[in-house]
Amino acid sequence: MEVESLMAAQKEGSEGMRRGGGKAKKRLFIKTYGCQMNVYDSTRMADVLAPLGYEAVDSPRGADMVILNTCHIREKAAEKVFSELGRLRAFKQERAEDGGEMLLAVAGCVAQAEGEEILRRAPQVDLVFGPQTYHRLPEMVAMTARAGDGREGGGRGVLDIDFPAESKFDHLPEETSGQGAAAFVSVQEGCDKFCSFCVVPYTRGSEISRPVAQIVAEAKRLAEGGVREVTLLGQNVNAWHGEGADGREWGLGELLFRLSEIPGLDRLRYTTSHPRDMDDALIAAHRDLPKLMPYLHLPVQSGSDRILKAMNRKHTGDDYRRLIDRIREARPDIAMSGDFIVGFPGETDQDFEDTMQLVRDVTYAQAFSFKYSPRPGTPGADLGDQVPEAVKNERLQALQALLTEQQHAFVKSLVGREMDVLLEKPGRQPGQRVGRSPWLQPVIVDEKAGEIGDIIHVRITQAGPNSLFAEPVS
Ligand code: SAH
Numbered sequence: 001m002e003v004e005s006l007m008a009a010q011k012e013g014s015e016g017m018r019r020g021g022g023k024a025k026k027r028l029f030i031k032t033y034g035c036q037m038n039v040y041d042s043t044r045m046a047d048v049l050a051p052l053g054y055e056a057v058d059s060p061r062g063a064d065m066v067i068l069n070t071c072h073i074r075e076k077a078a079e080k081v082f083s084e085l086g087r088l089r090a091f092k093q094e095r096a097e098d099g100g101e102m103l104l105a106v107a108g109c110v111a112q113a114e115g116e117e118i119l120r121r122a123p124q125v126d127l128v129f130g131p132q133t134y135h136r137l138p139e140m141v142a143m144t145a146r147a148g149d150g151r152e153g154g155g156r157g158v159l160d161i162d163f164p165a166e167s168k169f170d171h172l173p174e175e176t177s178g179q180g181a182a183a184f185v186s187v188q189e190g191c192d193k194f195c196s197f198c199v200v201p202y203t204r205g206s207e208i209s210r211p212v213a214q215i216v217a218e219a220k221r222l223a224e225g226g227v228r229e230v231t232l233l234g235q236n237v238n239a240w241h242g243e244g245a246d247g248r249e250w251g252l253g254e255l256l257f258r259l260s261e262i263p264g265l266d267r268l269r270y271t272t273s274h275p276r277d278m279d280d281a282l283i284a285a286h287r288d289l290p291k292l293m294p295y296l297h298l299p300v301q302s303g304s305d306r307i308l309k310a311m312n313r314k315h316t317g318d319d320y321r322r323l324i325d326r327i328r329e330a331r332p333d334i335a336m337s338g339d340f341i342v343g344f345p346g347e348t349d350q351d352f353e354d355t356m357q358l359v360r361d362v363t364y365a366q367a368f369s370f371k372y373s374p375r376p377g378t379p380g381a382d383l384g385d386q387v388p389e390a391v392k393n394e395r396l397q398a399l400q401a402l403l404t405e406q407q408h409a410f411v412k413s414l415v416g417r418e419m420d421v422l423l424e425k426p427g428r429q430p431g432q433r434v435g436r437s438p439w440l441q442p443v444i445v446d447e448k449a450g451e452i453g454d455i456i457h458v459r460i461t462q463a464g465p466n467s468l469f470a471e472p473v474s
């Protein structure tokens, strides 16, 4: 689930245009850590800043504004931010020596959780704002101008980490950043589940769902702009609910049915789900909607009922197994994905073995596994009986070996099969294009097979460790 991505680079306006008296463009560099919600937020920050003249560039050097959109989910994530801030201080200095200015901003979940700490530890930072306030970026940027010459270290120290009463979605401008063939649409934010290991309820705030009309309008605009596949996002995306066009209360299943009617939108996905919110309508959507891709990321975290209870997950291992059975009955070719934590406080060898057994029972096409990382302010951090690092390492290795074996077996099982692939980008080698299978693997084809944005029918000829090779079939 974790991705680290650079904002799609849109090169600055040409030198000629600037000399020709066009409005000077400002260079914006956004670096994104963490989950897809952050990736989505980064594109929306670029949308908010576009009217101020900011255009995305692909390097922080010489930029007028740098935003680190941060993740707080595990310890290393926050440490990465502080080391990146160290590196950026030199670029900020360089920019000042050239007579320019580089605004340095920290956004996202570390900003929300440790805003004041950031301003204290990194005096070069001008702006700190959380995941729910970035629609106010124009005001914040204006405030940095009023904040005078800044503090020792050069930063202006503007802080906005409220959980505002208004929803940012009611204030964001329409999307301006170029979208490819596949795009994200955030439909749900925040979390009220309070799993005892997790910071998200504190960094993203309480659960909210965007209204149906807003989501449909955004999806339509994307489809009109050439987007063929939309992934609906939320920390608990299947807890989404809202009043439908028919006046009834809808859940995610009904929303997917509605979105499947949008012309041009051919593929739908959603992530991340909680097992407790997989209701009948959503399972029915997997059965009845060909546009809903047969891939489901459904984290379980552990296979031990004792640990699941301590994690406050409110389901057992067998609840999860039964749920998967029902989903597979509805959509037999569905590929399962999940998240696992090893070394939660009190986890014994037997508890860990229960996790391994659950993985063997379910069989995953892909999965993410992590060592438990105690997060300040979460109940898990205060539990006794923390598991030694060496034991966590051993368990993680064993679990990852099993998951990798399952992933390879899944990818191999696709060789010889025919499927539709959405072409998304040029390949690394000249003459290639990369698309995505319905089960999310990258599929490499010859560029003559089709244009970016096409959905082509292919036969898989060969499997690498993480990607597939294919040839078109008519
Ligand atoms: N909302 C999603 C998960 C969001 S966080 C859900 O409920 O499933 C993504 C993943 O990070 C989690 O599924 C979990 O496996 C992992 N994670 C969260 N907190 C963690 C922690 N303190 N230590 C290690 N891994 C953690």
Ligand code: SF4
Residues within 6 Å of the ligand: 191, 192, 193, 194, 195, 198, 199, 200, 201, 235, 236, 274
């Ligand atoms: Fe975190 Fe649990 Fe909420 Fe997922 S459901 S975001 S793991 S608290």
Ligand code: F3S
Residues within 6 Å of the ligand: 033, 034, 035, 036, 037, 038, 070, 071, 072, 073, 108, 109, 199, 200, 203, 204, 235
């Ligand atoms: Fe990280 Fe925040 Fe997402 S903590 S995983 S960026 S919700």
